[in-house]
Amino acid sequence: MRSRICKLLRIQYPIIQGGMIWCSGWELASAVSNAGGLGVIGSGSMYPDILRNQIRKCKAATDKPFAVNVPLLYPDLDAHIAIIIEEKVPIVITSAGNPATYTPKFKEYGLTVMHVIANVKFAKKAESAGVDAVIAEGFEAGGHNGREETTTLCLIPLIKSQVEIPVIAAGGISGGAAMAAVLCLGAEGVQMGSRFAATYESSAHEGFKQEIVKASDGATSLTLKEITPIRLLKNSFYNKVQDAYARGASKEDLSLLLGRGRAKKGLFEGDLEEGELEIGQVSAQINRIISAKEVVEQTMNDCLAVLQKTQLAFKFE
Amino acid sequence: MRSRICKLLRIQYPIIQGGMIWCSGWELASAVSNAGGLGVIGSGSMYPDILRNQIRKCKAATDKPFAVNVPLLYPDLDAHIAIIIEEKVPIVITSAGNPATYTPKFKEYGLTVMHVIANVKFAKKAESAGVDAVIAEGFEAGGHNGREETTTLCLIPLIKSQVEIPVIAAGGISGGAAMAAVLCLGAEGVQMGSRFAATYESSAHEGFKQEIVKASDGATSLTLKEITPIRLLKNSFYNKVQDAYARGASKEDLSLLLGRGRAKKGLFEGDLEEGELEIGQVSAQINRIISAKEVVEQTMNDCLAVLQKTQLAFKFE
Numbered sequence: 001m002r003s004r005i006c007k008l009l010r011i012q013y014p015i016i017q018g019g020m021i022w023c024s025g026w027e028l029a030s031a032v033s034n035a036g037g038l039g040v041i042g043s044g045s046m047y048p049d050i051l052r053n054q055i056r057k058c059k060a061a062t063d064k065p066f067a068v069n070v071p072l073l074y075p076d077l078d079a080h081i082a083i084i085i086e087e088k089v090p091i092v093i094t095s096a097g098n099p100a101t102y103t104p105k106f107k108e109y110g111l112t113v114m115h116v117i118a119n120v121k122f123a124k125k126a127e128s129a130g131v132d133a134v135i136a137e138g139f140e141a142g143g144h145n146g147r148e149e150t151t152t153l154c155l156i157p158l159i160k161s162q163v164e165i166p167v168i169a170a171g172g173i174s175g176g177a178a179m180a181a182v183l184c185l186g187a188e189g190v191q192m193g194s195r196f197a198a199t200y201e202s203s204a205h206e207g208f209k210q211e212i213v214k215a216s217d218g219a220t221s222l223t224l225k226e227i228t229p230i231r232l233l234k235n236s237f238y239n240k241v242q243d244a245y246a247r248g249a250s251k252e253d254l255s256l257l258l259g260r261g262r263a264k265k266g267l268f269e270g271d272l273e274e275g276e277l278e279i280g281q282v283s284a285q286i287n288r289i290i291s292a293k294e295v296v297e298q299t300m301n302d303c304l305a306v307l308q309k310t311q312l313a314f315k316f317e
Numbered sequence: 318m319r320s321r322i323c324k325l326l327r328i329q330y331p332i333i334q335g336g337m338i339w340c341s342g343w344e345l346a347s348a349v350s351n352a353g354g355l356g357v358i359g360s361g362s363m364y365p366d367i368l369r370n371q372i373r374k375c376k377a378a379t380d381k382p383f384a385v386n387v388p389l390l391y392p393d394l395d396a397h398i399a400i401i402i403e404e405k406v407p408i409v410i411t412s413a414g415n416p417a418t419y420t421p422k423f424k425e426y427g428l429t430v431m432h433v434i435a436n437v438k439f440a441k442k443a444e445s446a447g448v449d450a451v452i453a454e455g456f457e458a459g460g461h462n463g464r465e466e467t468t469t470l471c472l473i474p475l476i477k478s479q480v481e482i483p484v485i486a487a488g489g490i491s492g493g494a495a496m497a498a499v500l501c502l503g504a505e506g507v508q509m510g511s512r513f514a515a516t517y518e519s520s521a522h523e524g525f526k527q528e529i530v531k532a533s534d535g536a537t538s539l540t541l542k543e544i545t546p547i548r549l550l551k552n553s554f555y556n557k558v559q560d561a562y563a564r565g566a567s568k569e570d571l572s573l574l575l576g577r578g579r580a581k582k583g584l585f586e587g588d589l590e591e592g593e594l595e596i597g598q599v600s601a602q603i604n605r606i607i608s609a610k611e612v613v614e615q616t617m618n619d620c621l622a623v624l625q626k627t628q629l630a631f632k633f634e
Contacts, residue, residue: 001630001631002629002630002631003630119534119535120533120534138468138470139456139457139466139468140456140467140468140470140471147535148534148535149456149535149538149539149598150457150534150535150598150601151455151456151457151468151469151470151489151598152468152470153455153457153468153469153470153488153489153490153495153498153499154457154489154534154598154599154601154602155534157494157495157602158534158601158602161602171470172468172470172471173470177474177501177502177503178470178474178501178502180498180501180627181470181497181498181499181501181502182470182498183627183630184494184495184497184498184501184623184624184627185494185495185498186494216437217436217437217465217467217471217472217475218436218464218465218466218467221466222466248565281466281467281468281471282471284467284471284475285471285474285475285478303631304628304631306501307501307624307627307628307631308628310497310500310501310624311621311624311625311628312319313318313319313320313500314318314319314620314621314624
């Protein structure tokens with residue numbers, strides 16, 4: 001496919017797997033890369049030695065490019081960055097921080113850098129910092145999210161109009177129809193998280209994968225905005241957060257209630273009631289666990305078919 | 318264009334103008350209908366005698382079909398419904414209520430009925446009630462909004478998969494690229510509100526139209542969820558609502574703060590600080606006041622061009 005993203009990342013299809021804590025280890029990343037997309041190791045849930053191990057396993061499992069996702073708020077950030085450079089990972093995706101801080105270092109070592117943004121201000125900042133592409137993520141996305149609450153449909157054309165570098169759309173995309181939609185908006189590629197979380201190769205707990213399959217519309221909510229806005233499946237933990245709000249809880253109360261390790265508890269250990277079940281609105285459209293390869297292939301096939309079919313409706317009678 | 322919506326509504330292009338309080342009187346509705354779309358009189362801000370007058374003026378200004386939008390929570394509802402039937406308005410769009418209550422009556426008099434929904438449950442309910450099409454409106458839309466906060470990108474495929482009747486997409490659409498996007502998602506037509514609010518023919522106050530043009534990303538917020546969720550431009554009134562939340566205001570406090578007539582104050586009288594400025598996220602993409610005819614024509618031209626261009630990217634190299 002003709003896409004600056006394919007050329008930039010040296011991949012066959014402009015499909016990027018979201019780097020998700022507790023879901024995207026080397027098994028998923030290598031499977032996506034082997035299928036022609038870009039696999040991404042989500043380093044946010046890993047200690048440095050685990051990250052190094054995951055990168056090595058990924059390199060052994062694929063000879064195609066893959067990436068590591070690095071939330072710039074991570075406590076072991078310097079160790080992670082050193083490992084990514086030492087292990088010669090070709091592509092890094094940064095998020096949740098200032099793109100100007102680390103982009104020059106990555107570029108010095110020849111890495112391709114993409115940065116996740118949710119508003120025009122940070123898209124321009126990322127471009128100025130020298131990143132190669134931005135991943136524009138809308139309100140419907142799972143996990144951490146922007147404060148402006150701009151949806152993917154509204155965000156992509158805005159970002160596209162303000163930067164020259166390629167824009168990758170994220171949030172609300174689980175297949176070919178949505179890919180066709182965001183390409184029409186000017187995106188040059190897609191990032192999918194929730195869809196890849198519910199694949200065989202995802203390292204998420206089986207119970208969580210089944211929750212994704214069962215989710216219907218209205219099953220998720222963007223909450224904890226006083227700390228960091230995060231989209232979650234509504235469960236017992238979520239209800240406790242709502243009760244806390246009803247009692248007029250302070251930011252400190254909420255942090256205490258959240259505690260530590262809830263994402264691991266939910267996504268990895270399968271505690272569906274007390275865990276933090278990060279997932280996107282698009283979970284309502286995901287009805288089957290399939291392989292990463294099927295995701296990539298079905299998405300590309302459906303995307304082309306949808307574009308052809310939609311254009312056909314324009315034969316004026 | 319081949320679209321069930323064009324056939325159903327006897328219009329040339331599947332573009333429906335959102336029925337907006339204080340913005341969409343007969344001038345806008347007739348201009349949209351004359352341009353080949355479906356013009357809509359927003360009855361929510363009108364007393365019965367004003368509505369009758371508006372309908373008559375609209376009939377005098379166009380011989381094409383037009384519609385009246387009826388929020389089913391309106392105090393003068395029965396009077397409005399009687400007038401719509403008496404004046405032989407061909408199409409009615411209902412919202413904010415149970416589609417089963419009035420659809421049979423409208424159908425008895427031969428009207429085409431469309432109902433605005435924001436979730437699967439009400440889409441199915443509307444179909445069972447016999448409506449001819451649903452208008453599925455996403456989180457990014459201006460004014461009153463659903464509680465599930467499902468975005469247009471996520472909502473359209475879901476609704477499409479659950480009903481047989483045509484689905485019209487609303488929320489986040491201001492031109493041809495977004496129209497192409499939602500057609501890819503399975504919508505058979507679009508409803509645009511914010512874009513038509515900022516036209517010459519809109520009856521909104523000139524000051525409000527300029528606010529739409531000036532709006533950037535993050536300029537709106539969905540608030541007052543305890544009363545009825547509503548998307549507004551952030552202004553002094555919005556800040557007062559935020560202050561009330563910070564003080565732990567009750568639903569009653571919020572209702573008192575909201576008071577009566579704030580939408581009129583903002584949208585029609587141009588009080589940009591104390592009025593309720595209902596508008597969608599897509600306002601960030603609206604940079605010029607143009608005519609309703611230009612909206613319709615540019616949207617159709619751009620939609621086709623975007624679909625053709627996007628498909629061209631699929632020539633595999």
